[in-house]
Amino acid sequence: MTVPFDLTVLWAFIIALAVFIYVVMDGFDLGLGILFPLFPGKQDRDVITNTVAPVWDGNETWLVLGGGGLMAAFPLAYAVLLPALYAPLIAMLVGLIFRGVAFEFRWRTRATRNLWDIAFTGGSWVAALAQGIALGAILQGVHVEGRHYAGGWWDWLTPFSILTGVSLVVGYALLGATWLILKTEGDLRDKAYRISWYLMIAMLLAIAAVSLATPLLTNQYAQRWFTRPAVFLTAPVPLAVVAVTVLLMKNLAQKHDVWPFFLALALFFLSYAGLGISIYPYVVPQSITIWQAAAPERSQLLMLPGVLVLVPLILGYTGWAYWVFRGKVGHDSGYH
Template identity: 60%
Template sequence: MELDFPFIWAALIAFAVLAYVVLDGFDLGIGVLFPLLPGKHDRDVAMNSVAPVWDGNETWLVLGGGGLFAVFPLAYATILPALYAPIIAMLIGLIFRGVSFEFRWRTTRGRFLWDWGFASGSFLATFAQGIALGALVQGIEVVDRQYAGGWWDWLTPFSLLTGLGLVCGYALLGATWLVMKSEGDLQHRARRFAWASGIATLAFVAAVSLATPFLNPKFLERWFAWPTMIFSLVVPALVAVCAWGLFRGLSEQRTAQPFLASLGLFVLCYAGIGISFYPYMVPPSVTIWQAAAPDSSLRFLLVGAAVLIPVILAYTGYAYWVFRGKVDPSKGYH
């Protein structure tokens, strides 16, 4: 049986992007919530909860972007020109956020500046990611294998909706992460944040889900034509289960359940996007197979990925295992 290398690589890149969203999402969410944490102690604990893993989480972003360049060059060449502005904004936010993360521990007088730098960088990176997602979902105009749209095509009401939705979603991940990793007043405050951001996230999920099928006739057919319309029943039902698990866990003051339920919501939303996209790499016109590099290149790169991805998974899992449990306020990054 001959392997379908473009499909395998599409699955690997989709997995890398999902891994980035669920892993880096909660530490970006902590940055979004940072201005709402009142004192130095709470902010220190929040930062120390992600200090061992935050930079490693971004490995998956590099893998996804680098894989897109190497494996789907046509998709890279059309998506990047269409999304230059939000992608550059995202990178600026990530850089400024990383610098602020390091520098706030090295100063006392100027710590408030780096606190705001960390918060604003996290918000900018998150909002830009959401806008880029919305612009990609609504479609990129491609003519003769080149981007044929304008400079501002990425800025639409739908992309702004997805941008704000992702900010709320990452805030939910950050809040539930703090519920799991902290104690006392900070945990109670994080639980309140989780209630508010959870309700907002579900509202945005509903709005985006209702709007998405009407952006493209192919999306509408995928969600409302038989037999694929079964997804329209299964995915919302699973989202309802995760929402129930989230709010029940918060009500019963459980620690891990809200975070796991929030991750479930993100996985289901991501699956919904994948269902809408397939088989397109650049909707609505460039398929996975049209965008792929030659099979010889894909086969060669797959050998490296077969070694690299398990190594990344192993050291990521080991890092989370070593730093499991509650954060000790007397110890940390500083």
């Protein structure tokens, strides 16, 4: 059976969408954990965790959808990338486990609350750093022979992957700070404004550093960004980054509570778009295209109706949760 559109491209879009939604939705609550040491007061920390308490569990649904979708729709890419990224992926999962357990347990005890706060911060840092390192390792390419990963255990650890890891930590921290601007008030919000200025500058420097380093990895990336006619299609991305940055600076200066968070999300979207421009049509850069990695068309077609129902359903209940718990969170708010 044939279909009148390219199923492989559609599945690539679905998985890319799931990963992006995970990054932006779980990114800001990881960012809150990263920022925890800057807010040592118990009341402030309670408010910070209360801002995400109703929604943080659901954010990781998208990680499961992205990983499961990759395994089902692009099994060859899954089989190659997983052994190449065992160490950072295991570190990410351990970090997420510590972060999740600490989030719940810090409310249940007074004697060891500080230890759980440390675990919450540490888990957030490890998970964010590991995600960024995994991204850098994929971008720089993995050693593939035939249909198998042929590299070593430590191939993922390079200066470039460390750069992308640190950059993602900075980006998540900015999302967390602007989320606090959106959800809190008083001194806590004012401190979040001050922190956001520093993090915005740090994120711009990180974007610039990764953008300059990426074309040096391979000629394919350089041609995609700096040769004609491709440059006419890619140039709007950095121009849009400049425009969004100006708007973000303006809204931070004027202390608009709502827009800084969504403008920070826009910076993430533009960075993600730049990533897509760099690697398309490869799912394993420089080695395996999405068509080479794809499952048989019958398998893709069989899974499609479920995903077309599941994705709107997840979007629906996620949007409803955020709508129900909209508004500011004060010191009198409680988590049970």
